[in-house]
Amino acid sequence: MQAALGHPFVIALPFAVGLLFWLIAIRERQIGRIQGLSFFQRNGTAVGLFLIVAVAFWAVFMIVLPQLFMVEMSFRPKLPPSAMGGPRDVYTLQNYHYFLFGSATSSAEWNVVHIRAFWLTIIASILVTLGNFLLCYPLAFYMAQVATAARLRFLLLLLITPYWVNEILRAFAFRVIFSTGGLINKLLMGAGLLSEPIDFLGLDVGMYAGLSYAYLLLMVFPLYNAIENLPKAQIEAARDLGAPWWHIHAFIVMPFAKPGIASGCTLVFMLTSGALAAPLVLGGPRSLWFTPIVYDRFYQAFNWPQGSAYAFILLLTCIAFVLAVMRIGKLSLGEITR
Amino acid sequence: MTADVELDGVTVRFGDFTAVENANLRIKEGEFFSFLGPSGCGKTTILRTISGFIDPSEGAVRIGGKDMRGIGANKRPTALIFQSLALFPMMSVADNIGYGLRVRGISKSIRQKKIDELLNLVALGDQGAKKVDELSGGQRQRVAIARALAVEPQVLLLDEPLSALDLKLRQHMRNELRAIQKRVGITFIYITHDQGEALTMSDRIAVMNRGRIEQVGDGRSVYDAPRTAFVASFVGENNAITGFITEAAEDYAVIEGKLGQFRGTNPLGLKKGACATLFVRPEALRFGAPENPIAATTREIAYEGNLTHVGLRAVDGSHLTVLLGAGEIPPVMDAQASFGFDAGRAIILPPQQDG
Amino acid sequence: MNARQVMRVMVGFYLVLFFAYLFGPLIIMGITAFNTAPYPTVIPFEDFTLQWFDILFRDKDMMIGLQNSLKIGVLVVLISVPCGLAGAIVMQQVYARARSLYYLVVVSPVLTPGVIIGISTIIFWKDFTGATGIGFLYDGLILAALGQSSFISAYCMLIFLSRLQRFDHALEEAALDLGASNAQVFRHILIPYLRPAVLSAAVMAFLSSFENYNTTTFAILSDKTLTTVLAGRVRQGSTPAISALAVTIIAITVAGTIVYELVKRREDARKAAQRRTAQDAERRELAAA
Ligand SMILES: Nc1ncnc2c1ncn2[C@@H]1O[C@H](COP(=O)(O)OP(=O)(O)OP(=O)(O)O)[C@@H](O)[C@H]1O
Ligand SMILES: [Mg+2]
Numbered sequence: 001m002q003a004a005l006g007h008p009f010v011i012a013l014p015f016a017v018g019l020l021f022w023l024i025a026i027r028e029r030q031i032g033r034i035q036g037l038s039f040f041q042r043n044g045t046a047v048g049l050f051l052i053v054a055v056a057f058w059a060v061f062m063i064v065l066p067q068l069f070m071v072e073m074s075f076r077p078k079l080p081p082s083a084m085g086g087p088r089d090v091y092t093l094q095n096y097h098y099f100l101f102g103s104a105t106s107s108a109e110w111n112v113v114h115i116r117a118f119w120l121t122i123i124a125s126i127l128v129t130l131g132n133f134l135l136c137y138p139l140a141f142y143m144a145q146v147a148t149a150a151r152l153r154f155l156l157l158l159l160i161t162p163y164w165v166n167e168i169l170r171a172f173a174f175r176v177i178f179s180t181g182g183l184i185n186k187l188l189m190g191a192g193l194l195s196e197p198i199d200f201l202g203l204d205v206g207m208y209a210g211l212s213y214a215y216l217l218l219m220v221f222p223l224y225n226a227i228e229n230l231p232k233a234q235i236e237a238a239r240d241l242g243a244p245w246w247h248i249h250a251f252i253v254m255p256f257a258k259p260g261i262a263s264g265c266t267l268v269f270m271l272t273s274g275a276l277a278a279p280l281v282l283g284g285p286r287s288l289w290f291t292p293i294v295y296d297r298f299y300q301a302f303n304w305p306q307g308s309a310y311a312f313i314l315l316l317t318c319i320a321f322v323l324a325v326m327r328i329g330k331l332s333l334g335e336i337t338r
Numbered sequence: 339m340t341a342d343v344e345l346d347g348v349t350v351r352f353g354d355f356t357a358v359e360n361a362n363l364r365i366k367e368g369e370f371f372s373f374l375g376p377s378g379c380g381k382t383t384i385l386r387t388i389s390g391f392i393d394p395s396e397g398a399v400r401i402g403g404k405d406m407r408g409i410g411a412n413k414r415p416t417a418l419i420f421q422s423l424a425l426f427p428m429m430s431v432a433d434n435i436g437y438g439l440r441v442r443g444i445s446k447s448i449r450q451k452k453i454d455e456l457l458n459l460v461a462l463g464d465q466g467a468k469k470v471d472e473l474s475g476g477q478r479q480r481v482a483i484a485r486a487l488a489v490e491p492q493v494l495l496l497d498e499p500l501s502a503l504d505l506k507l508r509q510h511m512r513n514e515l516r517a518i519q520k521r522v523g524i525t526f527i528y529i530t531h532d533q534g535e536a537l538t539m540s541d542r543i544a545v546m547n548r549g550r551i552e553q554v555g556d557g558r559s560v561y562d563a564p565r566t567a568f569v570a571s572f573v574g575e576n577n578a579i580t581g582f583i584t585e586a587a588e589d590y591a592v593i594e595g596k597l598g599q600f601r602g603t604n605p606l607g608l609k610k611g612a613c614a615t616l617f618v619r620p621e622a623l624r625f626g627a628p629e630n631p632i633a634a635t636t637r638e639i640a641y642e643g644n645l646t647h648v649g650l651r652a653v654d655g656s657h658l659t660v661l662l663g664a665g666e667i668p669p670v671m672d673a674q675a676s677f678g679f680d681a682g683r684a685i686i687l688p689p690q691q692d693g
Numbered sequence: 694m695n696a697r698q699v700m701r702v703m704v705g706f707y708l709v710l711f712f713a714y715l716f717g718p719l720i721i722m723g724i725t726a727f728n729t730a731p732y733p734t735v736i737p738f739e740d741f742t743l744q745w746f747d748i749l750f751r752d753k754d755m756m757i758g759l760q761n762s763l764k765i766g767v768l769v770v771l772i773s774v775p776c777g778l779a780g781a782i783v784m785q786q787v788y789a790r791a792r793s794l795y796y797l798v799v800v801s802p803v804l805t806p807g808v809i810i811g812i813s814t815i816i817f818w819k820d821f822t823g824a825t826g827i828g829f830l831y832d833g834l835i836l837a838a839l840g841q842s843s844f845i846s847a848y849c850m851l852i853f854l855s856r857l858q859r860f861d862h863a864l865e866e867a868a869l870d871l872g873a874s875n876a877q878v879f880r881h882i883l884i885p886y887l888r889p890a891v892l893s894a895a896v897m898a899f900l901s902s903f904e905n906y907n908t909t910t911f912a913i914l915s916d917k918t919l920t921t922v923l924a925g926r927v928r929q930g931s932t933p934a935i936s937a938l939a940v941t942i943i944a945i946t947v948a949g950t951i952v953y954e955l956v957k958r959r960e961d962a963r964k965a966a967q968r969r970t971a972q973d974a975e976r977r978e979l980a981a982a
Contacts, residue, residue, distance in 0.1 A: 007820060007824065039786060043782075043786075046876050047876050050779065055776070058779075058780060058842075059798050063799065063801065066810070066843070067813050069813060138707055157954060161943060161946045165942060166903075166920055169935070169942065172931070172936075172939070173718035173719055173722035174718055175927070176733045176734070181734060183734070186735075190736070213718065271807075274807060275907075276807075276906065277906050280928060281928065291808055294812075295910075311808065311809045322804055333796065334796060
């Protein structure tokens with residue numbers, strides 16, 4: 001299929017959907033199913049226009065169209081500018097084919113390196129997410145239910161500063177600790193436990209440590225917000241009834257905090273699987289993480305369509321994770337993103 | 339042109355639900371007019387229709403003879419005092435009061451004069467610089483009134499303005515509101531579910547039930563001459579005896595129920611055989627009176643100094659209340675006694691329609 | 694020792710460990726910024742020095758990156774705060790049938806990995822500006838700001854939404870009833886009510902933009918920001934100048950946090966005083982009635 005008309009079609013799409021809803025709304029107002037003031041009556045012309053322009057610009061030009069363009073590009077071949085719109089500019093699955101088989105045409109061999117990195121990224125991200133949850137849950141519970149107001153305030157203050165230190169510096173801190181000349185090797189050698197330094201970074205220990213550290217606080221805050229709303233009386237009542245502590249957490253606190261747990265896990269998974277800084281700074285020479293591979297499609301291979309396909313695969317993974325969390329927790333999107 | 343408020347067949351529907359049904363009235367300029375009714379009967383909806391936040395699904399609201407359809411709340415000669423007061427927390431007391439003038443582009447000096455005048459009117463003379471969060475309940479109340487009066491409305495609409503106040507203060511504010519109305523002389527349309535408030539303050543009252551206006555009249559006529567069973571039982575205390583009409587004449591009727599036969603006035607001209615309810619006020623029941631006798635047992639005697647409340651159980655198990663004046667001697671507790679009432683003080687009405 | 698005390702000790706132990714884990718790496722990195730050793734290390738601590746800060750501040754690329762980061766940050770605030778505000782207001786009014794689709798669209802950037810946002814931004818704007826003849830918009834700083842704003846607007850919207858949920862719409866109606874136009878209601882009532890949220894959204898937007906790497910590294914094209922320069926430096930090799938940068942950033946956030954805390958305490962004290970005044974007035978009124 002010729003790809004030349006792809007862009008006008010894609011650009012028209014969000015506007016068409018918007019128009020469609022607008023028309024339905026007008027119709028329903030005519031038949032009286034919607035009542036009350038219309039949008040412009042309610043906000044006035046000037047404010048109403050501002051609202052529509054701002055939201056349309058954001059939703060259409062900053063969110064929907066870029067994503068659609070990326071998806072569209074992932075189905076195009078890589079062509080020199082002169083060949084664009086020519087006979088070779090047709091929609092194709094070759095970029096996805098490349099992800100699976102390491103070649104645009106042949107299906108002889110699996111693309112082991114990329115597929116392995118992909119699965120490793122997903123599995124490691126899930127593990128990191130779980131680890132972060134276990135590490136943060138007690139703190140969130142303590143802050144939300146146990147700590148006095150003054151102590152809580154102090155803890156929140158303590159958490160703000162590391163929150164705003166950027167990812168690269170966090171990764172760098174782990175390099176200072178784990179590199180061959182770094183703190184751990186120095187300590188171990190100083191204690192006489194090692195004669196040769198261990199290459200922690202080459203073994204990816206540094207990378208995993210850095211990844212599990214990087215998004216810790218994004219787990220704490222959603223958990224804290226959710227548990228905070230649990231009435232203290234509920235826990236006390238359960239305790240009075242003689243429920244053991246683990247029972248209270250598993251059957252009272254966690255079900256109550258489900259939206260917060262889902263929200264923290266989704267965020268941490270998304271950030272970890274899409275992390276770029278930690279793998280770049282701490283990754284060993286054999287890159288095992290998926291995001292740097294995507295990065296290389298753009299800046300080493302200069303193959304944007306292929307990079308788009310890889311990015312889209314990552315996006316689909318994240319969508320699948322969000323859907324899975326929503327399904328498992330029986331939650332709506334609104335509850336997760338609160 | 340006088341600023342009469344006229345509701346002409348006003349019906350308000352939310353989806354399938356009818357909140358106000360076919361309301362017809364004319365409120366005269368300068369009147370203190372109350373809507374009285376239980377929670378959820380559509381009082382607020384009527385007020386919001388008059389003030390322009392809701393357009394009636396059918397019928398018209400006219401102010402000073404002019405149809406208000408399509409005229410927004412900000413263009414109507416009304417001012418509304420909200421159930422929650424809705425004072426602006428981001429502004430000082432003075433800025434709250436001056437807000438209506440500010441959006442009309444009135445100059446600062448004139449505004450200030452008007453603000454001072456109103457602060458004095460509501461007895462808040464020196465509180466202008468305060469934030470609304472620093473005020474007591476009664477003071478907030480006054481600010482809300484002053485803010486609404488500042489725009490010199492022809493009609494002031496008040497939605498249960500006293501409901502958030504302490505009981506003691508509420509009594510006090512009633513008098514004050516009435517005094518303010520006398521002084522400014524504009525129409526007050528007042529909403530309440532408290533009959534005491536409605537009876538003491540209003541020139542006329544509309545009693546509402548389930549979206550319908552059941553009766554309009556001054557306090558005395560609503561209390562003494564209710565025209566529906568709902569009005570009879572909602573306004574003031576009343577004893578109800580149900581049965582069938584066995585005898586009907588122009589101005590009186592006889593109703594027969596489980597307690598026997600009773601005679602009462604028949605203002606609506608009910609016909610023989612109709613199902614009906616006889617209402618008689620507790621203060622109309624008299625111990626030992628020969629007319630319309632009821633046999634009952636005394637179950638409760640509450641002595642209140644000038645008055646005594648007596649709770650009775652009639653032979654069919656229904657409850658009745660009697661109010662005795664200071665001179666009257668109450669019967670003995672748990673004793674069989676006979677009560678009667680003057681037929682002229684009992685009213686026979688059709689039973690309350692449900693649905 | 695009874696069970697309760699054991700529990701307390703364990704909780705204390707856990708808290709210490711957690712914060713040690715959180716701060717340990719940052720502190721170690723911080724110390725290396727003051728060590729004369731040419732390689733960032735704590736032991737041996739050779740000698741105390743500030744030379745790395747000096748080197749840092751004379752690093753031309755870093756300073757250009759810093760300038761760009763600041764420019765982008767301002768741009769992001771200017772885009773995200775209005776977009777997030779409009780997004781939140783529209784969310785409350787949007788036609789019921791379109792609401793879930795609308796919500797899905799505008800919060801999706803929060804759940805999308807930053808690299809993907811960066812990638813899609815450059816792909817779209819390259820073709821779009823190329824095709825429509827507005828090529829001057831295809832500029833690293835602008836694209837970085839647009840890319841970052843797509844998800845930072847969503848953060849802002851969530852901040853506004855949570856404040857709007859507590860908004861009493863009777864205030865708007867009261868203003869209308871007093872004769873205000875819709876635009877006046879917006880200016881006089883809604884915006885002042887949202888002002889604290891506008892402020893925190895702006896601060897949050899700026900900080901998020903400043904520290905962003907994943908989206909920026911794609912969207913910045915051939916320009917540089919502080920984080921992309923930093924990433925390049927870190928990949929080339931470790932130098933304590935990077936630790937010095939970390940110390941600087943941490944120092945600024947700590948200072949900011951303290952200022953924020955002080956402001957908040959003053960605010961709380963003011964609110965408490967107002968409440969006391971109101972209670973006093975209430976008491977006097979009841980006594981008088
Ligand atoms: N916007 C609306 N949409 C749907 N139903 C509504 C709406 N506004 C009011 N109602 C319904 O209309 C009925 C009347 O409401 P209204 O607020 O007028 O009652 P009210 O007499 O003022 O009661 P209250 O004394 O509790 O204030 C109620 O049952 C209410 O649920
Ligand atoms: Mg009401």
